[in-house]
Amino acid sequence: MRRSEGVFEEEECAMLAMFGLIIVAGFMTLIMTKRATPFTSLVLVPLVVGIVAAFVTGAFKWTDIFKFAIAGISSNAELQITGVANTAVMLLFAILYFGLMLTAGLFDPVVAFILRVVKGDPLKVLVGTAVLSLAVSVDGDGSTTTLVVCSAMIPVYRKLKMKMMDLAVLIILANSIMNLLPWGGPTARIIAALKVDEGELLRRIIPGMVLAALWVVGVAVIRGLAERKRLGVVDITPEELAEVGKTTHPEDVDLGRAHKVWFNLVLTMVMMVVLIFGGELPFIPKVNAALIFAIGFALALVINYGNLVDQRRVVEKYGSSAVQVIIMVLAAGVFMGVLAGTGMSGAMGQALSDWVPDALGSHWPLVTAIASAPGTFLLSNDAFYLGVLPVLNQVGVQNGFAPMDIAIASTAGQAFHLLSPLVGFIYLLLNLTGVEMGKWQITSAKWGLGTFAAFLLCMFTVGGVPL
Structure with missing residues (x-):
């Protein structure tokens, strides 16, 4: 294998791609049939299949599998693998921080306000969830969106x-x-890979994003009508609204800090500003997200809870949830590290571009858009956009298409990318909401088809991409 060049011989490419698909298919089969937990599947499937692949292909030593796995956790510059350790640390302090704020009562007024506005109507709750999620997602970070939206909405859903x-x-x-905004992961990688103009790319994908956003609100309306039919409109009395904060954490009523709500709100807003605009605006430094949440949690813990016993109670209360999420993220690092280190990710990408018939060259943007769906699900954004997309672009240019056309088409797959087991923050989302991964992936993919269709419709009409 020519790892430094990212090029594989035909037979070797087919073998590595096959083993890569076996790893992904094995993982998905185990969790969907409930024969294993996501954690054990993420760790054991790539290790076992990777060791077998080492003996069958001879492309690497079987002992290298463990080096690849740890690189997926802690990074390895030589192997060009970025680990998940920084993400795991950030999630640790972020979960502890937002957990503390939930217990202290920062979100109680928000929840009470939402309940007063929606008046117990599930339809309004779901539409509000969609709008809030779209608004918070502007920062491009799925972890922040998950923490903020779940903190505000889960008590309402439970009520x-x-x-x-x-x-x-x-x-x-x-x-x-x-996530397709320029500071999000995929768009930045597309720009780097194809050297297209950032402003033009954004202008041409915005119509699809707007239509897709309207589709998300439409999904909320559809599901809201179904929930309204199932539950009806709940009559919430003023007395019940007053009890919302207490019922959010009934076992820790004494840890409520209603008198600290303004301090907690200002601290949280400052952290969000530094997180989102750090390095972009004057006088706001660029600070690592993990450090932002670590400092914020330390300040919040000391100021809200001067008693060491109460501090320990808060840490213990949310520490177990944090550990559950972190081990999933670290397990995803093992999964990603083996796929990247063995060359399976690159081989799947090369095979993906090789398997597409030349006869489809006259419709290459459509081919790219369709290929981006499984491509961004099976591979990381780095692997697909930096490894596969340049190959797809080369074929497109040979067939008379501009790199911008291929760039726009490649964004369509983002409709399904965040359902991939390679995306770390989804384990936080699943942990907070308590839903099963396999069922959630199927349900989300069903509605994600509408997002995918919105992207396709706009890119081939107002987006100016030739069909």
Whole structure:
């Protein structure tokens, strides 16, 4: 294998791609049939299949599998693998921070306000969830969106006995659209790979993003009407509204800090500004997200809870949830590290471009758009956009298409990318909402088809991409 060149011999490429598909298919089969937990599947499937692939292909030593796995966690510059350790640390402090704020009562006024506005109507709750998710997703970070929206909405869903699946689906649908903003991961990689103009790319994909956003609101209306039929409009009395904060955390009423709500709000807003605009605006430094949440949690803990016993209670209360999410993210790092280190990701990308018939060259943007759906699901954004997309672009240019056409077409797959087991923050979302991964992926993919269709419709009409 020519790892440094990213080029594989035909037979070797086919073998590595096959083993890569076996890893992904094995993982999906185990969790959907409930024969194994996502954690054990993420760790054991790539290790076992990777070791077998080492003996069958001879492309790497079987002992290298463990080096690849740890690189997926802690990074390895030589192998060009970016690990998930920084994400895991950020999630640790972010979960502890927002958990503390939930217990202290920062979100109680928000929840009470939402309940007063929606008046117990599930339809209004779901539409509000969609709008809030789209708005918060502007920062391009799925973890922040998940934490903020879930913190605000889960108590409302519990109060009205609504389905958490709807919450989990709407968040991911919204984030998959707003993630296409220039500071989001996929767009930045497309620009780097194809050297296209950032402003023009954004102008030409915005119509699709707007139509897709309207589709997400439409999904909220459809699901809201179904929930209204199932539950009816719940009559919430003023007395019940007053009890919302207490019922959010009844076992820790004494940890409520209503008198600290303004300090907690200002602290949270400052953290969000630094997180989103750090390095972009004057006098706001660029600070690592993990450090932002670590500092914020330390300040919030000391100022809200001067008693060491109460501090320990808060840490213990949310520490277990944080650990559950972190081990999933680290397991995803093992999964990603093996696929990247063995060359399976690159081989799947090369095979994907090789398998497409030349006869489809006259419709290459459509081919690229369709290929981007499985491509961005099976591969990381780095692997697809930096590895596969240049190959697809080369074929497109040979058939008379501009790199901008291929760039726009490649964004369509983002409708499904965030359902991939390679995306770390989805384990946070699944943990907070308590939904099953396999069922959530199927449900989200069903509604994601509408997002995909919106992207296709706009790119081939107002987006100016030749069909």
